[in-house]
Amino acid sequence: MIKSLKARNHELSSVNQQLEWLAGPPFSTGDLPSFKQKLSDIGIPQLIPSTLDILQMNIGYMCNQTCRHCHVDAGPDRKEMMTRETMRQCLDFAVNNNIQTLDITGGAPEMNPDFYWLIEQASEAGISEIIVRSNLTILRSNKKYFDTPLFFKKHGLRIVSSLPFYKADKTDKQRGKGVFNHSIEALKALNEVGYGKEDHLKLDLVFNPSGAFLPAEQISLEKEFKKELKETYDISFHQLLSITNLPVSRFLEFLIDSENFDEYMDTLVESFNPSTLLGLMCKNTLSVRWDGMLYDCDFNQMLDMKIQGKNQQISTISIQELTSRHIKTHQHCYGCTAGAGSSCQGVII
Amino acid sequence: MNQSTYYDPADLKKFGKISEFEPKLAEKFFDWYNEVFKEGALTAREKALIALAVSHAIQCPYCIDAYTKGSMSHGVSNEEMMEAVHVSAAIRGGASLVHGVQMMNKAKKLSM
Numbered sequence: 001m002i003k004s005l006k007a008r009n010h011e012l013s014s015v016n017q018q019l020e021w022l023a024g025p026p027f028s029t030g031d032l033p034s035f036k037q038k039l040s041d042i043g044i045p046q047l048i049p050s051t052l053d054i055l056q057m058n059i060g061y062m063c064n065q066t067c068r069h070c071h072v073d074a075g076p077d078r079k080e081m082m083t084r085e086t087m088r089q090c091l092d093f094a095v096n097n098n099i100q101t102l103d104i105t106g107g108a109p110e111m112n113p114d115f116y117w118l119i120e121q122a123s124e125a126g127i128s129e130i131i132v133r134s135n136l137t138i139l140r141s142n143k144k145y146f147d148t149p150l151f152f153k154k155h156g157l158r159i160v161s162s163l164p165f166y167k168a169d170k171t172d173k174q175r176g177k178g179v180f181n182h183s184i185e186a187l188k189a190l191n192e193v194g195y196g197k198e199d200h201l202k203l204d205l206v207f208n209p210s211g212a213f214l215p216a217e218q219i220s221l222e223k224e225f226k227k228e229l230k231e232t233y234d235i236s237f238h239q240l241l242s243i244t245n246l247p248v249s250r251f252l253e254f255l256i257d258s259e260n261f262d263e264y265m266d267t268l269v270e271s272f273n274p275s276t277l278l279g280l281m282c283k284n285t286l287s288v289r290w291d292g293m294l295y296d297c298d299f300n301q302m303l304d305m306k307i308q309g310k311n312q313q314i315s316t317i318s319i320q321e322l323t324s325r326h327i328k329t330h331q332h333c334y335g336c337t338a339g340a341g342s343s344c345q346g347v348i349i
Numbered sequence: 350m351n352q353s354t355y356y357d358p359a360d361l362k363k364f365g366k367i368s369e370f371e372p373k374l375a376e377k378f379f380d381w382y383n384e385v386f387k388e389g390a391l392t393a394r395e396k397a398l399i400a401l402a403v404s405h406a407i408q409c410p411y412c413i414d415a416y417t418k419g420s421m422s423h424g425v426s427n428e429e430m431m432e433a434v435h436v437s438a439a440i441r442g443g444a445s446l447v448h449g450v451q452m453m454n455k456a457k458k459l460s461m
Contacts, residue, residue: 220393
């Protein structure tokens with residue numbers, strides 16, 4: 001298993017180094033326009049938020065996997081964890097501002113010892129949709145997680161899980177040896193309790209390309225995934241969400257090491273699609289870090305680009321401050337505007 | 350213009366600019382091209398793989414770059430891509446060899 005950038009003391013574990021890459025050539029040389037320039041060329045000086053629908057809580061960077069494309073640089077060595085106090089602040093904010101959806105992510109959110117408490121509290125508070133981004137393998141990694149699918153079911157959670165491919169080779173190459181087989185076991189366990197089969201027990205899979213290229217059309221990939229997983233493993237799921245890899249953290253490391261950075265950025269810029277702008281996730285989602293700091297999205301969180309304004313904490317922020325802010329952007333934003341667009345909910349258009 | 354090779358990878362993304370000299374025909378071509386690759390009786394994945402095989406048969410470096418990437422974005426494996434290249438090569442090789450029959454016919458006719 002590879003180690004996190006942080007554990008390797010890699011230069012890209014410094015946010016400033018990552019930002020330098022994003023600001024450097026081919027953008028600094030003028031070969032490609034910056035994201036801000038691109039927006040300004042089509043008459044959009046700033047991105048502004050719309051209604052806040054989703055509070056995305058990153059409850060910790062600890063993970064049992066260290067996937068090669070991970071933008072969080074998550075791994076077993078990461079100790080950052082959200083406390084109950086911060087979770088409570090998030091829930092209070094969500095309830096007070098009538099937020100419809102909580103999107104709980106990590107790392108592996110299940111590894112936060114207060115994960116189960118958070119779900120019970122959120123459920124009790126009447127949040128209408130609770131999404132958990134589960135990496136699947138965690139559900140089979142230790143006996144203590146074996147009953148988690150039943151816990152998910154009890155609270156009617158929507159489960160969103162990464163499965164880069166329906167065959168072992170591509171999945172294991174991206175996510176680590178043995179990940180595919182454990183993921184299949186976990187999917188079977190979820191299917192057994194009704195996930196992916198019953199309408200109210202939503203099980204969605206996430207597809208990330210396993211390299212420096214954009215995903216194909218979501219609908220055609222979904223058809224392939226459904227056919228192959230059903231025929232070979234008798235596994236069902238609802239939707240496939242195809243997500244473009246953004247040049248952040250370990251995927252950025254891969255792009256640089258494989259000398260694909262320039263060409264990948266060129267592909268993203270060439271595929272810029274203005275009609276994705278209205279549906280960008282930063283417009284209706286707010287991302288909270290484990291310590292309560294606020295970001296326009298999970299990618300900005302990993303680049304430590306905090307929301308605009310003096311007040312950047314979930315414990316004190318008001319909805320008025322949030323709706324009057326501008327969204328912070330950088331060259332990685334091209335990843336969300338390429339082709340059919342990309343968000344944590346899959347394609348945009 | 351400083352061009353040291355006949356093929357420049359950067360020219361691939363300029364493909365659309367062929368409309369500069371003749372816009373009407375280019376528009377018709379690109380509309381048709383985009384329609385061809387849409388999901389139909391064949392899946393978009395199958396079409397990408399066919400395009401990759403044909404790219405090798407016609408030995409177009411731009412097409413090989415484009416449809417290797419295109420196939421990979423559909424999750425096509427390395428083995429599948431190489432098998433497609435062999436299919437292409439087999440047809441090309443076979444196309445030469447089948448003319449051997451013509452050669453034999455002619456040779457037999459000419460021989461006493």
